[in-house]
Amino acid sequence: MATLETTRRDFLLGTGTLVVSFSLAPSLAFTAGAQTAGTTKRVALDQVDSFLALHKDGTVTMYTGKVDLGTGTRISLRQMVAEELDVALDKIKLVEGDTALTPDQGPTWGSLSIQIGGVQLRQAAATARQALVQMAAQKLGMPSADLTVNDGVIFVRAEPQRRVSYIELIGDREFNLTVDKDAPLKNPKEHTIVGQPIPRPDIPGKVTGTHTYMQDFRVPGMLHARVIRPRAIGATLVAVDEASIKGIKGARVVRQQDFLAVVAESEWAAVKAAKTLRATWTKWEGLPEPAKLWEHVRATKVAKDDVAVERGDPKAAIASAARKLKATYDFAIHTHGSMGPACAVADVKRGKAEIWSPSQAPHWLRKEVAVVLQIDPMDVHIQYLDGAGCYGRNGHEDATCDAALLSKLTSTPVRVQWMREDEHGWDPKGPPTLIEISAGLDTQGNIVGWDAELWVPKADITEWPRTLAATHAGIPQKEALNPGNVHRNLDPSYPFAHQKAVAHRLDSTPFRPSWIRTPGRMQNTYANEVFIDECAAAAGADPVEYRLRYLTDPRGIVVLRAAVSMAKWDARPSPRRDQSGTIARGRGVAYVKYENARTYVAGVAEVEVNRQTGAVRCTRFYVAHDCGQIINPDGVRAQIEGQIIQTVSRTLKEELKWNRSRVTSVDWASYPILRFPEVPEVHMELINRPTEPPWGVGEPAACLPPPAISNAVFDAIGVRLRSVPFTPIKVQAGLKA
Amino acid sequence: MVTLTVNGKSYQVDVEPDTPLLYVLRDNLGLHGPKFGCGLAQCGACTVLIESKAVRSCSFAVSKVGPGKVVTLEGLGTPQKPSPVQQAFIDEQAAQCGYCINGMVMQTTAFLASRQGSPSEREIRQALQNNLCRCGTHQRIIAAVKRAAALMGKGA
Numbered sequence A: 001m002a003t004l005e006t007t008r009r010d011f012l013l014g015t016g017t018l019v020v021s022f023s024l025a026p027s028l029a030f031t032a033g034a035q036t037a038g039t040t041k042r043v044a045l046d047q048v049d050s051f052l053a054l055h056k057d058g059t060v061t062m063y064t065g066k067v068d069l070g071t072g073t074r075i076s077l078r079q080m081v082a083e084e085l086d087v088a089l090d091k092i093k094l095v096e097g098d099t100a101l102t103p104d105q106g107p108t109w110g111s112l113s114i115q116i117g118g119v120q121l122r123q124a125a126a127t128a129r130q131a132l133v134q135m136a137a138q139k140l141g142m143p144s145a146d147l148t149v150n151d152g153v154i155f156v157r158a159e160p161q162r163r164v165s166y167i168e169l170i171g172d173r174e175f176n177l178t179v180d181k182d183a184p185l186k187n188p189k190e191h192t193i194v195g196q197p198i199p200r201p202d203i204p205g206k207v208t209g210t211h212t213y214m215q216d217f218r219v220p221g222m223l224h225a226r227v228i229r230p231r232a233i234g235a236t237l238v239a240v241d242e243a244s245i246k247g248i249k250g251a252r253v254v255r256q257q258d259f260l261a262v263v264a265e266s267e268w269a270a271v272k273a274a275k276t277l278r279a280t281w282t283k284w285e286g287l288p289e290p291a292k293l294w295e296h297v298r299a300t301k302v303a304k305d306d307v308a309v310e311r312g313d314p315k316a317a318i319a320s321a322a323r324k325l326k327a328t329y330d331f332a333i334h335t336h337g338s339m340g341p342a343c344a345v346a347d348v349k350r351g352k353a354e355i356w357s358p359s360q361a362p363h364w365l366r367k368e369v370a371v372v373l374q375i376d377p378m379d380v381h382i383q384y385l386d387g388a389g390c391y392g393r394n395g396h397e398d399a400t401c402d403a404a405l406l407s408k409l410t411s412t413p414v415r416v417q418w419m420r421e422d423e424h425g426w427d428p429k430g431p432p433t434l435i436e437i438s439a440g441l442d443t444q445g446n447i448v449g450w451d452a453e454l455w456v457p458k459a460d461i462t463e464w465p466r467t468l469a470a471t472h473a474g475i476p477q478k479e480a481l482n483p484g485n486v487h488r489n490l491d492p493s494y495p496f497a498h499q500k501a502v503a504h505r506l507d508s509t510p511f512r513p514s515w516i517r518t519p520g521r522m523q524n525t526y527a528n529e530v531f532i533d534e535c536a537a538a539a540g541a542d543p544v545e546y547r548l549r550y551l552t553d554p555r556g557i558v559v560l561r562a563a564v565s566m567a568k569w570d571a572r573p574s575p576r577r578d579q580s581g582t583i584a585r586g587r588g589v590a591y592v593k594y595e596n597a598r599t600y601v602a603g604v605a606e607v608e609v610n611r612q613t614g615a616v617r618c619t620r621f622y623v624a625h626d627c628g629q630i631i632n633p634d635g636v637r638a639q640i641e642g643q644i645i646q647t648v649s650r651t652l653k654e655e656l657k658w659n660r661s662r663v664t665s666v667d668w669a670s671y672p673i674l675r676f677p678e679v680p681e682v683h684m685e686l687i688n689r690p691t692e693p694p695w696g697v698g699e700p701a702a703c704l705p706p707p708a709i710s711n712a713v714f715d716a717i718g719v720r721l722r723s724v725p726f727t728p729i730k731v732q733a734g735l736k737a
Numbered sequence B: 001m002v003t004l005t006v007n008g009k010s011y012q013v014d015v016e017p018d019t020p021l022l023y024v025l026r027d028n029l030g031l032h033g034p035k036f037g038c039g040l041a042q043c044g045a046c047t048v049l050i051e052s053k054a055v056r057s058c059s060f061a062v063s064k065v066g067p068g069k070v071v072t073l074e075g076l077g078t079p080q081k082p083s084p085v086q087q088a089f090i091d092e093q094a095a096q097c098g099y100c101i102n103g104m105v106m107q108t109t110a111f112l113a114s115r116q117g118s119p120s121e122r123e124i125r126q127a128l129q130n131n132l133c134r135c136g137t138h139q140r141i142i143a144a145v146k147r148a149a150a151l152m153g154k155g156a
């Protein structure tokens, strides 16, 4: 769906209900096609027309398969195109996440919207500009080199009155041009739009209630649905007492096998019916005992081993070392915890599906919906609308499949809105992660060997998790596991002479897994960066100086030094031993090169530990950040602030709760997150490198809080926290030990 | 039939009396500023003002509103003419996904209206402690509340 506020296609009916004209959506692809000489809109990744359309009125439409999940790419992607195309920013309209109109640039994940999505758009814009200049050269009878462009007008540099506009050259016609990967990009010195902190176009609407979220979207004649999930994850439906909701006006039951839902014309009737409906489920107790989670993980069958790095002979080096260290780290199961539970609208008729969804992956979801409806993916049209932030694959895709199936079963457009307990209870989870590291130190305390093992579920990275709708309705689907690229960053960002890191990919995991912000990279960095701190402490060295013994990457060194100087790091070994009283303060550092391939981040956490209660508070967090070229510095700042605060929450508080049958942390009381009084001040330094490629921003800094906070707590009280979350009980246990 | 005054207009709506105000605002009146976040009075996404007090509309039956004047996010201002609090949130770019922002703006509006001088950071954090944000926009929200207080001429 077009999401620039000026291209909205919704309107208010007399009833005051926001409705999108129903006939518009299916005809949109056709309309767009009509603009482009009777063909359907191109979407191939190698075509300029897939990304850009230059119109007769001087506006430009840019099409992207990447969606703005609240991260601000709605402005930063526009900046990249405006800059390279030489068109004013406010002339660029945006269509995002519409499977009929946008190229499939991959799901919006992995901090790749700018790095891959934006770079593709930029290259299309550079190709378009190059072609337009060539057309102008011909028209004006001048060599291209003598021409220059300003806001969609090409003119002769020496005679500015000789000019021709993009409108005259291409207005509303196709380029019919392959993206030229060698089309020259502007010299960053000439940038006037890229690198600027331009405000986001969606914020005024979001703070005044005029922005249309998925949850606000309605189509005429639709039913409201609520899905009733089994009482236990693996339970099957024995009986439904339909009479139990007969007092609720207009509510009725819809069922396919174990997929059970209620629909009603009024939303409140659907909510009440879902609460009231009596259903009998079989008993199921297939989850591991919560207290024995890590034994369960260790006992799970290993499907295969992935070797992340192997250099020298670490086992022998450790065996003959003067000192040996070994530690085990675990990281709890987390939920995405989106503030708005998932929602979607579907209209399935005559074997075709019109879908509105907040999914991070509309192109991918198209195939998932096709599986559920047992139709061709080309007969599924998905339009993206903003949901609440998802931070990975949360409940959005499942709710979308729920809506699709219910629309098919009722032959009516259906809106599914998950309740809080659905989102907390049934979104796919970040899997439990266990890491064990051994090292050998020589007599000077230097690391001579490093040997790491990781236990995580296996990943079929090109498949989506099985959907609840297909599972419960008995529709055949692939039984893939995909927790994301959770093995990355297992090899530490320091090149030790003898090192090995192996990921044991497990055949199963207790809860349906998916990726949550910084999947695996967060957990692996946590273990690596705490363990190197343990080595530094064993060596009696300052944690920063110790890291600098091994860090060879010049950009990494700059970032680490920037973070510690911002934090006024006082160089000395940890722990400090000069504190008495209830509150102890400490500081801890962490560093990583994201995926050992891109964005460099370093951070310093300052904490206060209450020795009596065991409560840890992170008071300040400093981040130094080098993502190469910065497109929008305010967008980068917002993303870093968000990641640090969210991950401080995950580090200190969050952990899934369950019994043998189901998830029991199904609201904000049982799954607490960080609140305003507990939020740290976040300070940062951005290192901009305009001549370097623009790398990802949405995830790398989230690697830092777990290790930096653990290291800071050790500095404060001499207790090593090796189990996330760092709850007061664990701190107290450490103090007693 | 329930009679309601919302954003200065009077409405008669045909709903069950136990319907939470949130559903009436969103589904019957088309006011989408207030959001469904939890339905449990835990997060604040659904906050509206009733007689200038912040109320969690997900857990407040429409029949209990009575003659109380309801104000939603839409009633405070528009993109063209935002209220001081809304303007401050725009100036600070204090939204990521923005789903929690209705609650933040409404709670802040009630908080600033209820006091004289400009609040300290500590007071702001206390005032918003029962409003949750998952995106981690807190720092900007705190800055926006300070800015709003200044815009409203709240002296120190």
Ligand code: FES
Residues within 6 Å of the ligand: B035, B036, B037, B038, B039, B040, B041, B042, B043, B044, B045, B046, B047, B056, B057, B058, B059
């Ligand atoms: S939706 Fe009302 S408090 Fe969460």
Ligand code: FES
Residues within 6 Å of the ligand: A070, A339, A388, A389, B095, B096, B097, B098, B099, B100, B101, B132, B133, B134, B135, B136, B137
């Ligand atoms: S901005 Fe997304 S929940 Fe607060």
